[in-house]
Amino acid sequence: MARILIRRRTALPPEEAWRRLTAWEHHARHVPLTSITVATPPPTRVGTRFTARTGVGRAAFDDPMEVVRWEPPVRGRPGRCRLEKRGRVMAGWAEVEVTGRDAGALVVWREEVRVRALPWLPDALVAPAARLLFGRVVAGLLGG
Template sequence: MVHFSVERRSPLPLDTAWHRITCWERHAAHVPLTAITVTTPPPTGAGTRFVARTGRGPVAFDDPMEVVRWEPPAPGRSGCCLLEKRGRVVRGWARIEVGPDGAGSRVVWEGDLRVRGVPGLFGPVVARSARLLYGRVAAGLLREAPPSAGPAPPR
């Protein structure tokens, strides 16, 4: 297993940051060649399952995950979500904590990953890649504009 950890700060309020970080389908917008499907009915909570499919055609793999701990932020308490990665290619866990940071919020995303077929010798490369990928996802989710309320007005 390879450990990774990333931290991102945002001016967003705590509850907004939590909702953006835990909107699983939106993660795909920040991961190349990836689509995410939530396979359980809403709302998100412990037991929610989703699959990230990365690649194209025969050169693709599924990364199934399950939320095993779900504690949204509350007054005086950070939010925490624990995911288990249960795929044939990628296994491990990820822990996402969203807490207050002054008037904004702070996201800490850490985990342990094992990638099938990748020897331990390449652990530092996997760890660096994970930090880059999960950092990109967190930063993208925190800065993206919220979905619009409707079509743009004509020009």
């Protein structure tokens, strides 16, 4: 599996950074040719399921995910969320951590991803592409 680590500082308060990073449907704004459908009613919690659909026509695939850990930031305690990828094309997990730092927050995004549909695709190719993509998502969601 390709491993990804993204760290970003933001002037946003931890609660606002968390809100933006966990607004699942907004992730699609920063991923080309992607839409996101949340399958469970709000609010987000353990068991929340959503699917990112990427591509066009017959060349599209679904990336279903489920929230398996949900701990929003509260009074100085970091927020932590873990998603598990449950699809036939993509496998792995993602973790989002938001910690208050000075007048803002530190965001750490960890992910392990494997392209199940293309098992021959080496992690050395997947990791840089995923790092670029998810770095763009995090920066876009945080507003910069």
